[in-house]
Amino acid sequence: MGKKGKRDKKGKGAEKTAAKMEKKVSRRAKKEEEDLEALIAEFQSLDAKKTQVIESSCPPPSPRLNCSLSAHPERDELILFGGEYFNGQKTYLYNELYIYHIRKNSWAKLDIPNPPPRRCAHQAAVVPTAGGQLWIFGGEFASPNGEQFYHYKDLWVLHLATKTWEQIKASGGPSGRSGHRMVACKRQLIVFGGFHESARDYIYYNDVYAFNLDSFTWSKLAPAGIGPAPRSGCQMAPTPEGNIIIYGGYSKQRIKKDVDKGTLHTDMFLLKAEGAGKEEERWTWSRLSPSGVKPTPRSGFSVAAAPNNRCLLFGGVHDEEEEESIEGDFFNDIYFYDIGKNRWFPAQLKGPKSEKRKRRRGRQAEAEAAGEEELQLPPPQAPLEIVKEVLAEDGTVMTIKQLIPGAAEDKSGSEEEEEEEGGALGQPVEPCPRSNAMVAVKHGVLYVYGGMFEVGDRQVTLSDLHSIDLHRMDEWKVLLEMDPKTQEWLEESESDEEEDDDVEGAEGGEEEEESSEEESEDEEGEQQHPAVQPGEPQAQYVARTEQYWLRLARSHMGPEAKDKKVLKVAHAMAKTFYEDPV
Numbered sequence: 324m325g326k327k328g329k330r331d332k333k334g335k336g337a338e339k340t341a342a343k344m345e346k347k348v349s350r351r352a353k354k355e356e357e358d359l360e361a362l363i364a365e366f367q368s369l370d371a372k373k374t375q376v377i378e379s380s381c382p383p384p385s386p387r388l389n390c391s392l393s394a395h396p397e398r399d400e401l402i403l404f405g406g407e408y409f410n411g412q413k414t415y416l417y418n419e420l421y422i423y424h425i426r427k428n429s430w431a432k433l434d435i436p437n438p439p440p441r442r443c444a445h446q447a448a449v450v451p452t453a454g455g456q457l458w459i460f461g462g463e464f465a466s467p468n469g470e471q472f473y474h475y476k477d478l479w480v481l482h483l484a485t486k487t488w489e490q491i492k493a494s495g496g497p498s499g500r501s502g503h504r505m506v507a508c509k510r511q512l513i514v515f516g517g518f519h520e521s522a523r524d525y526i527y528y529n530d531v532y533a534f535n536l537d538s539f540t541w542s543k544l545a546p547a548g549i550g551p552a553p554r555s556g557c558q559m560a561p562t563p564e565g566n567i568i569i570y571g572g573y574s575k576q577r578i579k580k581d582v583d584k585g586t587l588h589t590d591m592f593l594l595k596a597e598g599a600g601k602e603e604e605r606w607t608w609s610r611l612s613p614s615g616v617k618p619t620p621r622s623g624f625s626v627a628a629a630p631n632n633r634c635l636l637f638g639g640v641h642d643e644e645e646e647e648s649i650e651g652d653f654f655n656d657i658y659f660y661d662i663g664k665n666r667w668f669p670a671q672l673k674g675p676k677s678e679k680r681k682r683r684r685g686r687q688a689e690a691e692a693a694g695e696e697e698l699q700l701p702p703p704q705a706p707l708e709i710v711k712e713v714l715a716e717d718g719t720v721m722t723i724k725q726l727i728p729g730a731a732e733d734k735s736g737s738e739e740e741e742e743e744e745g746g747a748l749g750q751p752v753e754p755c756p757r758s759n760a761m762v763a764v765k766h767g768v769l770y771v772y773g774g775m776f777e778v779g780d781r782q783v784t785l786s787d788l789h790s791i792d793l794h795r796m797d798e799w800k801v802l803l804e805m806d807p808k809t810q811e812w813l814e815e816s817e818s819d820e821e822e823d824d825d826v827e828g829a830e831g832g833e834e835e836e837e838s839s840e841e842e843s844e845d846e847e848g849e850q851q852h853p854a855v856q857p858g859e860p861q862a863q864y865v866a867r868t869e870q871y872w873l874r875l876a877r878s879h880m881g882p883e884a885k886d887k888k889v890l891k892v893a894h895a896m897a898k899t900f901y902e903d904p905v
Contacts, residue, residue, distance in 0.1 A: 361879035362879075362892050362896070363464055363473065365899075370437065371437060376487075378431050378434075379434075381421075381430055381431060383430050386784040386786040389443035390403055390406025390407075391403070391405060391447035392763045395449070395765075396451040397451070397483075400422050401425065401770060401772075403421040403761070404459065405441070405442050405443055405445060409469065411781070411814060412813040412814075417441055418439055418442065420432070420434075420438065420481075435487065442464055443463060446460050446505035446514070450507050453482065454483055454484025457481040458480050459480070460503075460512070461476060461477075461517065463475065463501040474499030475499055476496060493539055495542065495543070497528075498519065499519060500517035502517045502518050503517025503528070503555065504557055504569075510536045510537055511533045511536060512533070512536065513532070513559075513594075514533075514534070515529070515557070516553065516554050526553075527554055528555075529553040531550075544606050547605070547607045548607050551608075552588065555572060555573055555574065556622055557569055557571050558570040558624070558634070560634040562662050563632065564596075568611070568634070569594065570592075571588050571589055571590075572622075585622075587621065592608055594608055595608075595609065613665045614666045614667075615666040615667040617658075618669075619641065622641075623758030625771070627762045627764045633662060636659075636660070637771060638757050640758040651758075653757055655753060655755060655757060656669060657669070657670035671796065674797060674798065753789070754771050756776060758775060761773055764793065768792050786803070787804055788803035789802065852868075853868040853871055855900075868897055872896045872897045877889050879892075880892060
């Protein structure tokens with residue numbers, strides 16, 4: 324009795340501590356989010372001036388992270404929404420909507436009135452209702468210096484048939500968060516986990532919410548059993564039976580002042596629905612113990628549904644913390660999880676058919692049959708590490724570490740010689756190792772867009788596009804290339820004053836070229852804000868119109884706001900209008 328009583332008290336104490344932390348984070352976050360609401364409101368006022376739907380062909384999207392990539396339920400299209408980009412000094416947020424036409428290998432930008440506010444780290448889920456719907460929940464908005472965050476708790480739906488955005492206002496939903504996961508399961512959207520962060524505090528979640536797609540109502544689930552610990556960035560996959568699978572994820576906790584400890588979760592859970600479709604639907608957590616070869620510990624991996632009742636995991640990063648630095652090992656491998664067999668296994672590229680026939684020539688029939696199904700292959704050997712050095716234009720040497728899974732079976736020397744002489748293999752074409760890539764599956768083909776890797780303090784944001792047929796698993800195809808050496812990176816300023824001066828000239832390259840094209844399309848309409856002169860550099864525009872944007876920012880933020888903060892907001896407004904004039 325004594326031990327049980329202590330355990331009960333300990334459990335209640337942990338709940339009280341978590342509740343106190345959530346209140347503490349909420350209080351501090353509320354003040355920060357109030358500071359950002361004026362900037363968000365100005366962005367929305369710009370969006371509100373768009374009154375018609377415009378779809379126009381365009382270059383590929385500029386590099387961005389933490390956007391969503393979804394497959395259209397009826398057309399051969401992928402839908403990209405939102406995201407962020409950091410150039411070393413400033414964070415850009417987007418609410419742009421792009422369509423990738425698979426058959427044409429081309430991009431189009433879709434401007435629709437009254438879209439959701441700019442955001443990243445949200446979640447998107449597609450349902451086939453009424454010609455297709457894209458549902459968006461949550462995410463975050465960051466200040467230009469990346470030190471303040473606004474976490475959304477809003478729910479939006481894009482009606483794909485009519486090309487209209489609609490905000491769904493329903494009470495009782497999850498609190499504001501990012502890094503959560505959301506999937507469509509039966510006639511519900513299921514939301515799990517995520518985190519909420521302020522300048523000094525943070526909290527991770529393990530709660531579960533369901534949104535009914537028929538009644539448009541939220542409900543918080545209270546599953547029985549022991550569920551996953553709080554986390555973000557996990558794998559979440561629905562099963563044909565209406566259950567939910569959770570794997571991995573990341574969380575951190577404060578062990579002492581200004582010292583945080585991160586945790587890479589590798590556990591796996593099943594959230595089982597009992598009495599599905601009935602009024603009293605019950606849910607239960609249970610731990611899964613899958614067989615096979617599990618993915619190595621990592622965060623920032625990408626997930627998607629795969630053919631044959633499987634889901635897949637791509638890429639990610641494993642950070643190795645040292646005394647004064649963090650070095651990350653980035654991955655570009657694929658792991659499959661067979662839902663029916665509760666089994667993980669690494670994907671193995673089979674190579675093009677012509678090459679495969681050449682390699683098999685002279686083998687025994689039984690050896691040929693044994694190589695047909697990847698499930699029968701023994702576990703792979705130790706991965707091969709390849710280190711590449713790339714010299715950027717600014718003189719920075721970027722070292723890219725690539726881990727390639729070992730071969731599943733040994734090959735004889737004669738076979739290796741034959742392959743080399745034939746030249747069929749050559750250097751494999753595949754996405755470079757990365758984390759936080761955007762992935763989608765359409766007609767059994769996996770599409771991988773963008774992602775990032777780090778070199779020291781430098782972050783390289785990718786915008787390339789690759790695909791691979793998940794049925795054949797023969798080879799990667801490059802649909803859009805990108806040279807990381809051309810990406811701009813600005814060193815962090817030593818003072819806020821330097822930052823204000825430097826950031827004005829920080830936006831060039833693809834973004835500026837793209838914005839100039841958009842300007843030519845939008846010049847037809849009358850602009851209420853100071854117009855951008857043809858060929859005018861951004862820094863010149865900001866300086867010329869500074870007083871106008873200062874007055875506008877002051878009117879939104881009030882007379883009590885500090886001049887320095889008003890100036891930052893004014894510059895952000897000017898640069899935003901320069902990039903996307905309405």
